[in-house]
Amino acid sequence: MFYRQAGDFKTTYREDIHTFPLRQDRIGYYILLAFAFLVVPFIINDYWASAVLLPFLIMSIAALGLNVLTGYCGQVSLGTAGFMAVGAYSCYKLMTAFPELSIIIVVLTSGVITALVGLLFGIPSLRIKGFYLAVATLAAQFFLVWLFNKVPWFYNNSASGQISAPVRDIAGVMVTGPEAQAWAKYLFCLVLVVVLAWLTRNLTRGRIGRSWMAIRDMDIAAEIIGVNPLKTKLSAFGVSSFLIGVSGALYFSVYLGAVEVGEVFGIQKSFLVLFMIIIGGLGSIFGSFAGAAFLVLMPVLLKNIMVAGLGWPTDIAAHIEFVIVGGLIIFFLIVEPHGLAQLWRLTKEKLLLWPFPH
Amino acid sequence: MKLAKLATIGAALAVASSVVSTAAVADLVFPSLSYRTGPYAVNGIPFADGYADYMTLVNERDGGIGGVKIKLIECETGYNTEKGVECYESTKGEGSLVYQPLSTGITYQLIPKATADGIPVHSMGYGRTSAANGKIFSHIFNYPANYWNGASLAINHILAENGDDIKGKKIALVYHNSAYGKEPIRTLEELAKKHGYTFTGIPVDHPGQEQKSQWLQIRRERPDYVLMWGWGVMNQVAIQEAANIRYPMDQFIGIWWSGSENDVLPTGDKANGYKALTFHGTGSDFPVYADIQKHVVDAGKAAGNGDQVGTVLYSRGMYAAMLAVEAARTAQEIHGATELTPAQMRDGMEALEMTEAKMAALGLPGFGPEFSVSCDNHGGPGLGAVQQWDAAAKKWTMVSDFGPSDMEVIQALIDEDSSAFAAENKIEERKCG
Numbered sequence: 001m002f003y004r005q006a007g008d009f010k011t012t013y014r015e016d017i018h019t020f021p022l023r024q025d026r027i028g029y030y031i032l033l034a035f036a037f038l039v040v041p042f043i044i045n046d047y048w049a050s051a052v053l054l055p056f057l058i059m060s061i062a063a064l065g066l067n068v069l070t071g072y073c074g075q076v077s078l079g080t081a082g083f084m085a086v087g088a089y090s091c092y093k094l095m096t097a098f099p100e101l102s103i104i105i106v107v108l109t110s111g112v113i114t115a116l117v118g119l120l121f122g123i124p125s126l127r128i129k130g131f132y133l134a135v136a137t138l139a140a141q142f143f144l145v146w147l148f149n150k151v152p153w154f155y156n157n158s159a160s161g162q163i164s165a166p167v168r169d170i171a172g173v174m175v176t177g178p179e180a181q182a183w184a185k186y187l188f189c190l191v192l193v194v195v196l197a198w199l200t201r202n203l204t205r206g207r208i209g210r211s212w213m214a215i216r217d218m219d220i221a222a223e224i225i226g227v228n229p230l231k232t233k234l235s236a237f238g239v240s241s242f243l244i245g246v247s248g249a250l251y252f253s254v255y256l257g258a259v260e261v262g263e264v265f266g267i268q269k270s271f272l273v274l275f276m277i278i279i280g281g282l283g284s285i286f287g288s289f290a291g292a293a294f295l296v297l298m299p300v301l302l303k304n305i306m307v308a309g310l311g312w313p314t315d316i317a318a319h320i321e322f323v324i325v326g327g328l329i330i331f332f333l334i335v336e337p338h339g340l341a342q343l344w345r346l347t348k349e350k351l352l353l354w355p356f357p358h
Numbered sequence: 359m360k361l362a363k364l365a366t367i368g369a370a371l372a373v374a375s376s377v378v379s380t381a382a383v384a385d386l387v388f389p390s391l392s393y394r395t396g397p398y399a400v401n402g403i404p405f406a407d408g409y410a411d412y413m414t415l416v417n418e419r420d421g422g423i424g425g426v427k428i429k430l431i432e433c434e435t436g437y438n439t440e441k442g443v444e445c446y447e448s449t450k451g452e453g454s455l456v457y458q459p460l461s462t463g464i465t466y467q468l469i470p471k472a473t474a475d476g477i478p479v480h481s482m483g484y485g486r487t488s489a490a491n492g493k494i495f496s497h498i499f500n501y502p503a504n505y506w507n508g509a510s511l512a513i514n515h516i517l518a519e520n521g522d523d524i525k526g527k528k529i530a531l532v533y534h535n536s537a538y539g540k541e542p543i544r545t546l547e548e549l550a551k552k553h554g555y556t557f558t559g560i561p562v563d564h565p566g567q568e569q570k571s572q573w574l575q576i577r578r579e580r581p582d583y584v585l586m587w588g589w590g591v592m593n594q595v596a597i598q599e600a601a602n603i604r605y606p607m608d609q610f611i612g613i614w615w616s617g618s619e620n621d622v623l624p625t626g627d628k629a630n631g632y633k634a635l636t637f638h639g640t641g642s643d644f645p646v647y648a649d650i651q652k653h654v655v656d657a658g659k660a661a662g663n664g665d666q667v668g669t670v671l672y673s674r675g676m677y678a679a680m681l682a683v684e685a686a687r688t689a690q691e692i693h694g695a696t697e698l699t700p701a702q703m704r705d706g707m708e709a710l711e712m713t714e715a716k717m718a719a720l721g722l723p724g725f726g727p728e729f730s731v732s733c734d735n736h737g738g739p740g741l742g743a744v745q746q747w748d749a750a751a752k753k754w755t756m757v758s759d760f761g762p763s764d765m766e767v768i769q770a771l772i773d774e775d776s777s778a779f780a781a782e783n784k785i786e787e788r789k790c791g
Contacts, residue, residue: 315394
């Protein structure tokens with residue numbers, strides 16, 4: 001009744017290929033963007049930035065990246081955290097080697113370096129598929145973490161093996177370091193998230209994205225109709241690693257400030273990102289955000305309800321949190337194996353018909 | 359439909375109001391970033407219990423510090439840096455006076471953040487060793503002893519056992535492959551140059567449940583001594599593996615974080631003779647435990663299950679709480695106020711003086727060495743002792759007195775590392791005295 005298609009006419013091809021074909025969706029999207037850009041920076045505080053919004057935004061980029069590779073191109077990867085570590089360490093090396101370089105360039109260059117590393121590890125994907133590829137990327141994960149722990153050059157020979165981000169600003173506003181304001185860090189990440197999501201969305205709708213999906217759906221058939229598997233798979237690895245590298249660089253420089261590779265970029269982070277896209281929805285931009293929101297925000301919310309709200313002991317709350325999040329994952333996989341994105345799609349379809357379903 | 363919607367809104371409001379909890383201003387707030395879950399819980403629980411119980415004791419027995427009650431806010435970190443950051447951000451607005459995260463990784467996170475926010479951090483026997491230089495780390499304290507003291511104390515013990523000559527001996531370090539485990543390496547390398555032993559570092563990755571290859575290497579290379587920088591489940595596994603390859607236990611020395619009952623009990627009799635460093639007394643023969651039993655445990659106010667009282671890490675948590683309380687008391691005296699701000703608390707920590715008379719009055723005679731903190735030395739004297747596990751009696755016994763560490767080597771390293779940090783972060787040295 002309120003959410004409808006009727007009267008939303010499209011008279012040009014341009015209008016017909018809108019990302020949000022329904023006017024109401026479009027308006028909603030603009031309102032959301034306006035809220036994120038114009039309202040949130042004024043009400044944000046350190047807690048909301050560091051505990052909620054920064055991890056959500058940054059993990060969304062990582063989920064987007066993995067979704068390109070796994071959701072769109074069908075190549076399973078367990079090396080996400082390893083590639084995030086490449087992004088973080090490139091960022092650190094660039095920041096310390098070229099102190100005058102703008103942080104925006106540093107973060108994007110870290111993404112490019114990660115893309116090159118991703119291409120390298122993507123080469124085996126031409127010969128090995130499915131579970132075997134997962135094992136190959138798992139090797140990448142362990143190798144990269146080992147490398148960053150083993151070679152002191154990567155952490156500038158610091159005694160602790162930790163890397164810590166120096167202070168950097170954009171036009172005089174600090175975005176990294178302890179003195180950086182919450183809103184500055186938030187806006188910096190938000191801009192990157194919006195730009196990269198826009199880029200990914202359009203990539204997946206165009207020729208490249210279609211060739212990824214052709215390879216995903218049936219690689220032999222795709223090859224027969226003229227999709228080059230080498231180019232397609234490697235471009236998916238490259239784009240995916242670029243996004244993951246950017247997220248790793250942000251995770252290190254803006255969010256945490258100091259990173260220890262084994263702990264922050266361990267195998268569990270790879271699984272976390274994989275769960276995000278499975279729960280959010282494979283092959284969906286919205287799903288990447290929904291999955292990241294689910295797995296980043298849910299634990300914080302549950303903790304706040306149980307410890308601050310109900311006053312339970314912290315250990316019981318932490319254990320119940322595991323149970324609830326795990327239970328919800330199973331619940332979603334059984335009830336809606338295509339993830340939150342499919343749930344959202346169904347809701348919209350139902351709403352379009354409501355209240356006259358027939 | 360409407361009802362459901364109302365219910366949702368109601369639930370959302372309830373959540374929102376629970377998130378925005380208001381702080382009572384009239385309390386002294388001590389956050390406890392503890393971990394009672396995960397692979398490090400076995401060591402995290404006793405420490406958190408000791409910390410909480412001592413605070414409860416001060417509230418119950420003395421009515422707080424200088425008449426102001428203590429409010430302890432516990433936050434579960436799971437020894438995880440990201441959760442530690444979340445805990446820090448969620449508690450710092452409550453008027454938190456001092457952070458003791460019991461994690462070197464989280465300490466590294468908090469050093470710049472807490473300094474910027476003006477809240478002191480006390481990393482007692484862990485964290486960044488060069489923070490002992492108070493001229494550069496204004497808000498970070500790591501008294502009474504740090505990792506480099508620990509490394510030197512272990513070498514001193516080996517020297518004493520070998521008549522001060524360890525030339526050509528092989529010493530291996532089994533360490534947690536993280537900032538924590540890597541801390542002593544540089545000191546051990548420097549000391550190797552001085553004393554002429556050969557040093558091998560053997561890393562164990564988080565969480566440390568799998569150490570077969572490391573101990574195979576030890577079995578092959580047969581080092582004369584094995585040092586360990588381990589934590590959580592890694593300790594138990596290492597001691598079990600050492601027993602499996604029949605490594606002589608009295609040549610196996612752990613840092614103070616690898617020397618609790620929980621680490622040696624699983625190995626049973628074979629762990630007999632294992633040594634560990636400590637910077638405070640051991641056992642439950644101190645009068646304070648009677649008070650804890652009476653005011654806390656018997657009153658049903660013990661933290662956790664209340665079954666950790668008197669263990670090594672419980673004592674350490676209690677010691678950490680005691681030092682925090684004494685620092686708060688010092689701060690109250692300096693500023694003539696009963697309610698404290700983090701800045702005043704920092705002054706109290708910097709002026710803290712622990713004397714034997716003070717400790718005896720608190721029911722802890724001879725529990726730790728006497729020390730005082732100053733503007734340029736936030737690390738204390740770095741005294742420590744060696745304790746040894748008696749598997750038959752199931753208790754730790756002191757086998758040495760509190761002795762000094764090689765400050766000549768360590769101070770040079772502290773100055774070097776802290777000035778590197780200052781240069782990297784453009785911090786100017788404070789003027790002291």
